[in-house]
Amino acid sequence: MKFLLNVGAEKSGTTWLYKYFKEHPDFYDMGKELNIIQRDDLVPVLEDVGEYRKDIESFFRAVSSINQVTGDFTHYEGSSENVFRLIKAGLLKYDIEVVPVYIMRDPIRRSWSAWNTLGGGKIPNRSLASRFVMSNFISCKYKETIEALDSVFANPLYFFYEDFFTQANIDKICDELKISRHPAECDNKTGASSFKKMPNSFLKTFGKSPKNVAAVKYIVERFENVPWKLEDYP
Numbered sequence: 001m002k003f004l005l006n007v008g009a010e011k012s013g014t015t016w017l018y019k020y021f022k023e024h025p026d027f028y029d030m031g032k033e034l035n036i037i038q039r040d041d042l043v044p045v046l047e048d049v050g051e052y053r054k055d056i057e058s059f060f061r062a063v064s065s066i067n068q069v070t071g072d073f074t075h076y077e078g079s080s081e082n083v084f085r086l087i088k089a090g091l092l093k094y095d096i097e098v099v100p101v102y103i104m105r106d107p108i109r110r111s112w113s114a115w116n117t118l119g120g121g122k123i124p125n126r127s128l129a130s131r132f133v134m135s136n137f138i139s140c141k142y143k144e145t146i147e148a149l150d151s152v153f154a155n156p157l158y159f160f161y162e163d164f165f166t167q168a169n170i171d172k173i174c175d176e177l178k179i180s181r182h183p184a185e186c187d188n189k190t191g192a193s194s195f196k197k198m199p200n201s202f203l204k205t206f207g208k209s210p211k212n213v214a215a216v217k218y219i220v221e222r223f224e225n226v227p228w229k230l231e232d233y234p
Contacts, residue, residue, distance in 0.1 A: 001094075002069050002176070003091050004021065005071065005099065006074070006103075009075065009077045009103065009110065009142075011110045012110065013105075014032075017073065025182065026180050027068070027069055027071070030062075030063075032073045034072045059090075060093065060094060069179050077102075077141055077142075078145055099157065099176045100153050100156040101156075101159070102156060103160070105161035106229065106232075107212045108232055110161075112198050140212065140215040143215065155176075157173060160228075162227040162228070163227050165187075167181075167184055170182075212233060216228060
């Protein structure tokens with residue numbers, strides 16, 4: 001049996017991918033944003049909001065009892081190697097193989113999407129909304145996440161948001177999960193913000209952050225045909 005682990009990143013198609021598999025006839029929907037394992041090295045005892053959420057072992061047992069392909073669509077971007085090993089080992093005890101899917105997005109446009117979701121408008125550097133976007137979306141942990149995934153899994157599936165929404169990419173995930181290829185509504189990006197024209201002030205505020213530049217440099221060196229505008233990152 002297979003288990004889809006949607007790693008992220010935020011504002012990079014997680015809701016769309018969840019909706020696709022929720023409606024897939026061969027996929028069992030356990031819900032979105034389960035947060036079974038948090039994004040650090042601790043294993044939390046969760047509130048009893050469902051039988052399988054009492055603790056992490058209850059979750060693993062619940063997955064094994066489903067006897068159908070299922071998954072977790074929580075953002076695990078930035079998780080340590082230990083977290084991924086914990087997920088892999090916990091499910092492997094029940095002969096369940098984890099298929100990690102990591103969708104990345106151009107950091108500036110990812111931040112711009114988050115900004116529009118918050119209402120957009122003027123971009124004062126010191127506003128609460130600006131700080132929220134800076135701390136939650138500019139801090140791209142692509143390098144750390146990829147290195148952790150590569151160290152735990154043999155063949156993680158890596159995609160870029162900008163060219164992800166194709167039937168061929170969805171078929172690739174379905175093939176890895178060993179389920180039927182189900183038609184996807186690739187033109188309907190569920191949860192997308194109203195993407196207005198990006199002002200130069202946004203590029204100056206968010207594009208030149210050291211974390212952005214470092215993340216993009218790593219991705220360009222790691223992958224071929226990265227569909228991002230590299231001229232935005234001096």
